[in-house]
Amino acid sequence: xxxxxxxxxxxxxxxxxxxxxxxxxxxxxxxxxxxxxxxxxxxxxxxxxxxxxxxxxxxxxxxxxxxxxxxxxxxxxxxxxxxxxxxxxxxxxxxxxxxxxxxxxxxxxxxxx
Amino acid sequence: xxxxxxxxxxxxxxxxxxxxxxxxxxxxxxxxxxxxxxxxxxxxxxxxxxxxxxxxxxxxxxxxxxxxxxxxxxxxxxxxxxxxxxxxxxxxxxxxxxxxxxxxxxxxxxxxxx
Numbered sequence: 001x002x003x004x005x006x007x008x009x010x011x012x013x014x015x016x017x018x019x020x021x022x023x024x025x026x027x028x029x030x031x032x033x034x035x036x037x038x039x040x041x042x043x044x045x046x047x048x049x050x051x052x053x054x055x056x057x058x059x060x061x062x063x064x065x066x067x068x069x070x071x072x073x074x075x076x077x078x079x080x081x082x083x084x085x086x087x088x089x090x091x092x093x094x095x096x097x098x099x100x101x102x103x104x105x106x107x108x109x110x111x112x113x
Numbered sequence: 114x115x116x117x118x119x120x121x122x123x124x125x126x127x128x129x130x131x132x133x134x135x136x137x138x139x140x141x142x143x144x145x146x147x148x149x150x151x152x153x154x155x156x157x158x159x160x161x162x163x164x165x166x167x168x169x170x171x172x173x174x175x176x177x178x179x180x181x182x183x184x185x186x187x188x189x190x191x192x193x194x195x196x197x198x199x200x201x202x203x204x205x206x207x208x209x210x211x212x213x214x215x216x217x218x219x220x221x222x223x224x225x226x227x
Contacts, residue, residue: 002155032215041203042156044215055212087156097207099146099161099169101216106155 001026003090005104012078012111020073020107022088031064031071032089032101035082042087045073078111085109115140117219119204125225126194134189134222136204144168144207145187146216147179151200159202162187194226 003024010018022031030049034042046055051066059076075082085108089101118137126132138145147159158171162181176192191198201223205216 034215041218041220042216044208044210044217045212047213047215049213057212089156099144099163100158100171101156102158103156 002102003028003088003104005086005088005107007107008105009108010110012109014080014111014113015077016111018075018078018109020075020086020088020109022071022073022090022104024069024090026069028064028066028069028071028090029093030091031062032091033062033071033073034087034089035084036087036106037084075109078109080111080113083109083111117204117206117217119202119219119222121222122220123223123225125227128194128196128226130194132191132194132198132224134191134202134204134224135186136189136219137186138204139206139208139217142206142208143185145181145185146205146207147187147189148203148205148218149173149200150203150221151197154200156203160189191224196226199224199226 003022006021012018032047033045036042048064054063062073064071085106087103087106089103120135144163146161149157149159160179161169165181179189181187201221203218203221205218208217
């Protein structure tokens, strides 16, 4: 079951904040976040492994609410370089690597000057 | 450290033909993960190879197959090509970084079926 990302697209001005949500109808045991720029391969941002976990790098952070089966990606004070399509990938098997991530459909983020 | 390398970059085939895509994982990594990214369908898991064995498979027909060689490089073969097989095919290694382990993808092979 593919996780659902929202919004599908967002347009920001430099310096504005954005939140991208990833929700699943099945229990989640890990959530990956990736960013893909046009014509390039996806780039790993971070993984969250347990409920309540929050993680971040500079102005991009994420949280994982295991009970709600949901993860959110936070982009603060956005920069032009943040533009791209953001994907969440979820693993619904606890405790072992299945090698199989189920990705959301993606959220396109465009940051304008 | 060299990343994940894929070849060819682009491949154009005719419907019904076979396509062979190649991947070398990050040096020292024994696993290779294949994903398909078709327009409008996002990233879909195809195959996982580890230590020469197929460990998991996505919901793709049997004409999608592959193998992993003793040096851990991998081939993805797509037989009896159909127009909807046109997509970007990505290969990945699982890599531990500062924010956990995640997939490092190669640049991909863009397969076009005409």
